[in-house]
Amino acid sequence: xxxxxxxxxxxxxxxxxxxxxxxxxxxxxxxxxxxxxxxxxxxxxxxxxxxxxxxxxxxxxxxxxxxxxxxxxxxxxxxxxxxxxxxxxxxxxxxxxxxxxxxxxxxxxxxxxxxxxxxxxxxxxxxxxxxxxxxxxxxxxxxxxxxxxxxxxxxxxxxxxxxxxxxxxxxxxxxxxxxxxxxxxxxxxxxxxxxxxxxxxxxxxxxxxxxxxxxxxxxxxxxxxxxxxxxxxxxxxxxxxxxxxxxxxxxxxxxxxxxxxxxxxxxxxxxxxxxxxxxxxxxxxxxxxxxxxxxxxxxxxxxxxxxxxxxxxxxxxxxxxxxxxxxxxxxxx
Numbered sequence: 274x275x276x277x278x279x280x281x282x283x284x285x286x287x288x289x290x291x292x293x294x295x296x297x298x299x300x301x302x303x304x305x306x307x308x309x310x311x312x313x314x315x316x317x318x319x320x321x322x323x324x325x326x327x328x329x330x331x332x333x334x335x336x337x338x339x340x341x342x343x344x345x346x347x348x349x350x351x352x353x354x355x356x357x358x359x360x361x362x363x364x365x366x367x368x369x370x371x372x373x374x375x376x377x378x379x380x381x382x383x384x385x386x387x388x389x390x391x392x393x394x395x396x397x398x399x400x401x402x403x404x405x406x407x408x409x410x411x412x413x414x415x416x417x418x419x420x421x422x423x424x425x426x427x428x429x430x431x432x433x434x435x436x437x438x439x440x441x442x443x444x445x446x447x448x449x450x451x452x453x454x455x456x457x458x459x460x461x462x463x464x465x466x467x468x469x470x471x472x473x474x475x476x477x478x479x480x481x482x483x484x485x486x487x488x489x490x491x492x493x494x495x496x497x498x499x500x501x502x503x504x505x506x507x508x509x510x511x512x513x514x515x516x517x518x519x520x521x522x523x524x525x526x527x528x529x530x531x532x533x534x535x536x537x538x539x540x541x542x543x544x545x546x547x548x549x550x551x552x553x554x555x556x557x558x559x560x561x562x563x564x565x566x567x568x569x570x571x572x573x574x575x576x577x578x579x580x581x582x583x584x585x586x587x588x589x590x591x592x593x594x595x596x597x598x599x600x601x602x603x604x605x606x
Contacts, residue, residue: 310370310546310547310550311342311344311370311371312344313344313371314344314345314346314347314371315335315338315344315345315346315347315370315371315372315373316347316349316366316371316372316373317331317334317335317346317347317348317349317373317374317375318349318351318359318362318363318366318372318373318374318375319331319348319349319350319351319359319374319375320351320352320353320354320355320356320357320358320359320360320375320377320380321350321352321356322350322352323350326408326488326533326535326571326573327356327375327377327535328348328350329568329571329573330375330405330406330535330568330573331348331375332348333564333567333568334405334537334555334558334564335347335348337558337561337564338554338558341554341558342554346373355379355380355384355387355443355445355446355605356376356377356379356380356384357380357384357388357391357392357393359374359380360374360376360380360381360391360392360393360395361391361392361393363393363399363538363539363540364392364393364394364398364399364540364541365393365540366540367540368400368539368540368541368542368543368544369543369544369547370539370543370544370547370551372539372540373402373537373538373539373551374399374537374538374539374540375405375535375536375537375538376395376399376535376536376537376538377533377534377535377536378447378532378533378534378535378590378594379445379446379447379533380395381395381399381536381538381587381590381591382395382587382590382591382593382594383445383447383450383590383594383598384445384605385591385595386591386594386595386598386599387444387445387598387603387604387605388604388605388606389604389606390606395587395591396587396588396591397541398540398541399538399539399540399541400538400539400540400541400542400543400548400580401536401538401580401583401584401587402536402537402538402539402548402551402552402555402580402583403536403537403551403552403555403556403577403578403579403580403583404534404535404536404576404577404578404582404583404586405535405536405537405555405559405575405576405577406534406535406568406573406574406575406576407508407532407533407534407535407573407574407576408488408489408490408532408533408534408535408572408573408574409489409506409507409508409512409531409532409533409574410447410448410451410486410487410488410489410506410507410508410531410532410533411486411487411488411489411492411493411496411503411505411506411507411512411515411518412426412455412484412485412486412503412504412505412506412507412521413477413484413485413487413492413495413496413501413502413503413504414426414483414484414485414501414502414504415477415478415480415482415483415484415501415502416499416500416501416502417480417483418437418483418484418502420504421502421504422504422505422524423504423505423521423524423525423526424524424525426484426504427459427461430459430461430462430463431460431461431462434461434462435462435463435464436464437461437463437464437483437484438463438464438465438466438482438483438484439452439463439464439465439466439482439483439484439485439486440466440467440468440473440474440476440477440482440484440485441465441466441467441468441473441485441486442468442469442470442473442487443467443468443469443470444467444603444604444605445598445603445605447486447531447532447533448473448485448486448487448488449465449467449603450531450594450597450598450603451486451507451531452465452484452486453465453597453601453603454529454531454597455486455521455526455529456601457597457600457601458526458528458529459526463483463484466481466482471491473485473487474487474491474492474495477501478495478500478501486507486531488533488572489506489512489514489515489572490571490572493514493515493572503515503518504524505518505519505520505521505523505524506518506519506520506521507520507521507529507530507531507532508520508530508531508532509522509530509532512572513569513574514572534576534586534590535573536578536583536586537551537555539551548580552579552580555577556577559575559576559577
């Protein structure tokens with residue numbers, strides 16, 4: 274055997290062995306999919322501008338997914354129409370696991386009753402993956418309001434029907450609907466004064482309106498300086514930031530619970546193994562101490578779930594807010 278033949282045989286041996294070695298290093302495909310996942314960058318759609326709560330959550334989760342999977346996760350901010358624009362884009366995207374959508378209580382439980390026509394179906398066009406966080410509100414009043422508790426506020430409102438007013442940060446927001454639920458459960462007649470963004474807090478501080486069910490992270494600094502008085506938080510349990518402040522339920526209104534929630538969804542038809550893999554990763558990420566501390570600093574409580582639990586939560590919230598919206602005659606268009 275000459276030298277040329279020996280070289281040729283060595284080359285053939287190497288070429289046969291190479292595919293096996295490459296295959297051992299390649300990501301394994303999940304059952305029911307056509308290849309490894311993920312094998313390209315992921316787009317994470319949110320319906321609000323950079324810097325807000327949804328943006329903070331998406332970037333925190335996206336960063337961890339990128340670190341774990343070695344693929345870029347690009348947060349795609351598509352603000353407008355209370356999250357409807359981004360939701361419609363997500364719903365029309367390919368169901369291949371590469372578009373993710375950060376749904377909210379607005380996009381997936383409230384807007385379907387608030388708007389006469391949506392460009393997407395919150396239930397049929399999406400597959401829930403997992404809840405990721407919730408954020409409760411806080412009931413605050415201007416110091417001139419003669420109420421030190423929820424019970425005193427209700428009594429005052431009934432003594433002065435239509436004379437007290439509450440601010441909201443927009444039609445159909447959790448800030449707005451919390452107040453409407455409060456009115457329905459107490460029978461209090463309180464006028465609604467809608468605002469856009471921070472103007473609601475500014476006018477409350479100046480005494481132009483009397484009360485607000487605001488985000489804790491937004492109004493807490495003004496509570497600490499005495500410019501606003503806190504009466505209760507709206508969640509099922511007390512806030513870690515205000516452990517001595519009771520919930521509305523503890524204050525004598527059983528069953529009152531309002532929390533804005535956030536969760537990851539994908540377009541309907543996304544393969545089940547991808548949904549399962551995403552769910553497992555998100556649950557693991559939300560157990561990370563650094564992530565929990567990062568979210569808690571912005572008054573988010575990490576909350577995870579199975580896809581089935583998330584779907585049930587969406588249905589329950591949709592029914593709850595549909596009733597409030599219908600009774601209050603609220604429309605956003």
